[in-house]
Structure formats: C-alpha cells, structure tokens
Amino acid sequence: MASQKENSSAQEPKKKVRKKRLLSKLYPDFIIQRDLEKCIKCKICIRECTYEAHGWDEKREILTEDHAKCVGCHRCEAMCPTGAIVITKNPSAFREHDTWKPWFIKNVYKQADTGGVLLSATGCAVPFRNYWDHLVLDACQVTNPPIDPLREPMELRTFLGPKPDALQVELDDEGRFYLKTKVGPWIKLEVPIMFAAMSYGAISLHVHQGLARAAKELGTLYNTGEGGLHASLYEYGSNTIVQCASGRFGLHVDYLKAGVAIEIKIGQGAKPGIGGHLPGEKVTEEISKTRMIPVGSDALSPAPHHDIYSIEDLRGLIYALKEATEYKKLVFVKIAAVHNAPAIASGIVRAGADVVVLDGLRGGTGAAPTMFRDYVGIPVELALAAVDQRLREEGIRNWASLVISGGIRCSADVVKAIALGADAVYIGTPALIACGCTMCQRCFTGKCPWGIATNNPKLLKRLDPDTAFERIYNLVHGWAHEIQELLGAMGLNSLESLRGNRDKLRAVGLNETELRILGVKHAGE
C-alpha cells in the first residue's frame, strides 16, 4: 500500500500541496503578558524559553510572543530582571459546556491534527476524590499528655524487610541475652520517606546526584529508576535502590550489587499495564552509556517483563536476583495499584518479595499516554488500606514491608499513609518541585527549562547538584520535623506505634463503603 502511494505521488508531482492547519495552535493554553514599560529588551526571556515562545522582531526591534508554544513553566517570568512578564491562563473561552470542557475540545484538535496518542507527564490530573483530604488526625487532650519533640526523643526510625513472627532469645555463657533467631538483612531508614524511582534520563544527572546525596544525609534511600546507574553514583550504594524493569536498561551484575535493594518494577501508577517511555530526544551520549542503548534511540520498555507471565515466574525472578546478589539485598516488587491489588500483593509476598510497593493512580511519570495517566488504576489510599488488611488477615503482614507512592504532597499525607498501614512512602514529584519544577507537565519533551527533566548539557547547568541536594534535603528535613510534631500531638514517641493505627484517623465526608475499605471511623464516632 505504502509503495503504491509513493508511486502515485511521484506520478502526479504537480498536485497542489494543501497547507495543513493545526487547530490546536489556535487556542493557546497560556498568554504571555509583557509589560512594555518595564521591559528593557534584554532578551533573557528568549534565552530562557526552551520552547521558543519568545521571539525578537529585528525590523521593529520588539519582543514577540508565540502563545501557542508556551507550556506555562514560568521560567521567563521567574528570570525576567524587571518583572515585566506574567504568564496567565488564556482568558479566551469557549461557550460553556459541562461535558465538552476546553480540555476535551483541545485534545480532539490535537489528535485530529496529528493522529497521535495524547501524551502527558506527572500523575492523574482528574479530580477523583482525594482520600488524604478526607482524613483527619487525632491529638491528645487531658487524659494523655502530648509529647514535645523539641524536648523529648521522637523516633522515626524504620526497618524495611521481612520480620519473623517471633524471636528466640537465649542466655549466653556470661549470662547475657542474645538473639538466636537469624534476622535480616533489613534496611534502616531514619525517615520513612524514600525517593521514588525516577530514571537517569527522565531526570537530569544533577537531580540524581542531589537525590543520592540527600538520601545519604537523611538516612534514607533513593531509587535509580529503570535507567541504570551513572558511574558517578556508585559511591552512594548504601542509600540506593536499583531498579529492574521490563526494559532491563543498564542492568548488569555490578549494577544489581551496587545498592542495598533491587526493585522489580511490574507496574507504575501513572501508566499501569504499559512499559516506560524515554523519547530518543533525551537519549544523549551519557544516557546511552548508562542505559546501554544507542544515542537518540527511543527507550521503550515493554509492557510485561517477558520472563514474567505468571506469579511463579515472578518468584523465579525474585530468587534469580537474590541468588545473583548472594541474598545480601532486599528485593522490592512494585506494582501499580489496580482493582485486584490485595490478592496480587498477597501473591507477591508469598512469592518471596521483601517489600511490596503500591504505586497509586496519582503516581507521577515523565511520559505517559494521557488516558493511562488519568484513567487507569485506583487511588493508593484505598489500595493501601485493602492490601494491609488482606495481608493481616492472611497472617503474612510481617513477611514483607509495605511501601506506597503516588500523590503524597505533604507530611500529613505521610502520617496518614503510615496510620493506614504503610511502613514507608516514596515521594517523587515533591522532590522535583523542591528543585523548582512548576508542574508544566511537559517532561517528555526533554526541554525542561528548569534543568530538571532534561539531558541537554546547556539546560543541565540551570540546576547544579548542590542546589538540588540542598533543596531536597531541606524539604524532607522539614517534613520529618512535622511528622515528629504530629506524632507527639498524638501522644506517641515512636513511629511504629502509629503504623496501622487507624484509630488515629477519622474520616470527614466519606460514605460507608469508603469507611469500610479504609477501616476508619467517621469523625464524631
């Protein structure tokens, strides 16, 4: 067919070429407002905007704007030395229609223009009920005293890994107790917050370096994601989780042995059921070395692991990885939170995983088909509550730790997750926002003007590793202190007394089904 078409076009070279009109360009999302009185025509905005939304008209000697190219990243606004630029939502409106909101109209235009799949970044943008916002925490009044973390010890230390049902303790020859049971390996976290898998490639090397250093200073872990581990980061091994995803990019035995844990990524909350996407635009020389793929080639990991078509295959891979690393590393298995998560999680625990990771509907990504990002998977709050309960009912909750990710925005979300039953959480998006991300959701273009989700050597310079480290460290440090304050207010001085303590939660405005699934009483009860 294709060759026929080519032939026919060759035979009729005179046919008039119809100029394509891109409807999606007619209605920009944002408007660049320039205050001409303040503007000094320094052209910084032109240099800063990687999307070429700002231009220079030589003849008229004025700055121009191509609003359609603006993604709303606010880089120009932030960098303008005279504060002359404001990026606003385009006030131009379609006739109001509750079903046909501008979002859908514009998406139809885009697809009609190109015939492609809609792409997005970050996590689900649809306003499904956010359960964190319907849960409130308890505090002590009179009958037990709140504890002040500025004056009393307040412990957040957490151990990840399988715990035996019981310990056997005996007396040694000198009359001292010693532990007879063989335990571990466990991973010690000083804060119950880890950095979620974001691959080198999806985010810049500088951010990775910042994350690694922050993890080390905070006593927690960061996750390499599926993009392999850059040579400069091997020194942070004791704070590293290496990921083994379906593409197996950059995976070799030294890589597997580099960290303290290996995460088998089955699914991702932002795009359950499909593999990862790293557009060729982002595959530079360094990325190509680390991932072990050619420069400029798309890194598309397959939807399934082609050696895991069943739960017993997963068991096979878990133990293959354990064998390869001499049982010194913990194996995490990460799944997207989907309808049947409790049964799947139970299977994963029984298959030998040391840590189960649930990534919810709101889990972020650098690139996902919009339909997947917005409509596939379930909120992690519900999945967590259901999985924790299921594992307890089966008496295997202590066989593996439970980590959740996807949509954690503040320290109170962390506290609520732990009260619902999580051992720890992963955060991804908050760490990037800490580095300056403005959630423009265009990470897949490789043009991140903030130097975060890009590998362009020029753009990289916009965020140095020290700044990334400092800002990420500050964020988690602040959260950790808030968690201590919240714990103290509840009269607890150690995080393990909050874990699974749903009595500390009350719901506001949830229905009976939601309350039952969350295992939480309504406020007032």
Added chain:
Amino acid sequence: MDIFIPNKEISGCGLSGIINRQGELVKGELIIESICCQMERGNGLGAGFAAYGIYPEFQEHYCLHIMADSKKALKEVEELLNHHCYMAHQEEIPTRPTPGISSAPRFRRYFVKPRYEGEVRDLCEGTPDEDDYMVNLVMHINTHIDGAYVISSGRNMGAFKGVGFPDQIANFFRLEEYSAYIWTAHNRFPTNTPGWWGGAHPFTILDWSIVHNGEISSYGTNRRYLEMFGYHCTLLTDTEVVAYLLDLLIRRHRLPMEVACTALAPPFWSEIDLMPEPEKTLYTSVRAVYGAAMLNGPFAILFAYNGGLVGLNDRVKLRPLVTAKKGEFYYMASEEAAIRAICPDPDEVWCPKAGEPVIIEMEPNTIPNQRSYLHGQIFDLSTPICRFPAEEEEE
C-alpha cells in the same frame, strides 16, 4: 504563717500490688486498705482486684470467672463448657448487697480442664498446650456469646471487678474472706472508654492479670497486631491489649520476661546505638520485630502471674509507680502513701526508672503450677497440635 496547699495530683487510676516471695498468704483486708488509700485516683466508675492462690482445692483446674448479662448467656456458656471441658465444680461467686452498687451482672465461676477427644487426648492432656486451648475457649466466649464475658481464666487465681469504688467492689465480692500470696488492685478514673463492669481492671487471660494506670495511645496498632495472632479485643478498653501481649510474647513466643518488658517499653534508638553486642543486635531486632507490640503513651502497669509480680512504666515515665520491700514482702503502688498505709516501715522504697521493669518472682517451688519467666524458659515446646476446636464443631 504558711498556707498549706495540698500537692494533689489529678491523674487517672490508682494501682496497688503485694507479693510474698515465700508464698505466705495475705489477707484481703490489706490490699483493700492500700487501694482505698488512693481514693482520689478513682471516680467510682470502676475498681477491681486479682488474687492468686485462692482456690487451692481446685489448683489443677482453670477457674473461669464469668460475668453475664442474662441467664440465657450463662446457659450458653455452660453448654459450651460442657461440650469442651471437664468440669470439676461450679458455683455462683459469693456477693453481698452493697450500698451504691446496683444492677450488677451475674457472676459464676467454673473449674474446668480442657476436654480432648480421641488420639490427641494422650498427647495434649496436662501439657502447656492446654493453655492455648483455654485462650481459644476464652476468645470464643467473648466474641460469640452475647452478653457473657470471661473475667479471669487462670489456675488457682481469680479476678473480681465492677463499677464502683474499690471499697464497694471489695465489699460486694466479700474479698476480706479471701487470702492470697499475690494481690493486685485497681481504682479507676475512666476517660476514653465507657465505665462498665467488663471495662474495670484487672484484665486477664489465663493467669495473667493486668492493672493499668494510663492510656495506651498505640492501642490501634497493638490491637491489629494481636488480631494477626488470634486475639480479639472485646472489652472496649485499651488495657485489654496488655494482657494479650504478655500472653503472646511471654507464653507463646517464650521471650524471657526481661526481654518482653523491653518489647513493651523499649529503650530509645539513641540508647540502643550505644549498646555493646550482643545487646545491640538483640534490642534492634526486638524493636524491629515487636514494634507493633510497643505500648506507647503514658502508663504504669502491674501484672501478675502464678509466681510473680511485675511493675512497668512507659519509657518516659508519664505515670507514677513506687516500689517497696519489707522482708519477703514486695509492694508496688501509684503512691507511696498506699504502701505506707499497710507497711509503715519498709526496708526500702524506690521509684523505678522509666521503662525499667521491677520483676519480683517467688522462690522456686513455692506454689503449685508455679511459673517463672525470668531469664527465659528452660523447656522447649513443639508446635501446638491440640487447638480448641473451632466453629465447624458448633453446629
């Protein structure tokens, strides 16, 4: 002229406990006097006592103290017991009308042994496995029989509790007529949980009995942890979890008493990090594995078993606990006054440190069925095989 301002402490609940290390019997009047000295610590909404060594004639039988709302509930309990136990004796628990005590539920006691059938009979009779059988039986009564609650279930011991001031409860149950080698008592100021007969202290399972002053802020975590091991909390009070935790950690998991106390009130990580080996590994593991068993929040507890009395404070000592010694007698109470009321000139009086247990065990071979948990147990037990038959047997 100085104005005398009484230095009154307003804090819920008073505790008192006595043990004689030689097994000498102590009259009920003594513990009543001690707990009544702490009247300000209660509000008349609950009091209770546990006594050890009070049923020497049935010392080999588990004594079930049953509290029931109705005749029907009692009948159901009896049917169940007839089905699952050999019963040596049963009777109403003697009470007397007491001013201020109204609408008391019914109390009966049953002296029973597990009834094993068929092949397991030889294997299980008289083994420690009987304890598991009894725990399951107690859980079954508490969760399945509406209006019936097991108040105590140990050998040669019993708990007496209800809604009232301690003097009223003591009078109601005629406690001056009993003599015991261990007594614990409680005066309750209920706050978070309702004042009802079942909610008074002590809480018991087998021969464990707990009296508690404080609030267990980690209750939700502890309760869900215990559910994984088949314990169900039905008495609407946080203290219940302590009884079950002790049973799980000490009797079933066989942790030495000292280590179990560390699990309940563990040292801080900053202390553990400085410990030498093997303690460092041990306590790190205890916290990692038994984190959900940690009791968090302010508490002072006294718990007793056939052979010992233990006092324990939370790890930042947010509730009072005083201990004293006089010869072979040891006293533990919320206030020193409560001890001096019955022992005016103790040899020694001290306040235990936060999280540091005071463990007083009797001399070996002092009493029948004596248990010792200090330094861990010497005997080893295979996996229990003689479980209490579950629901499938019930119709």
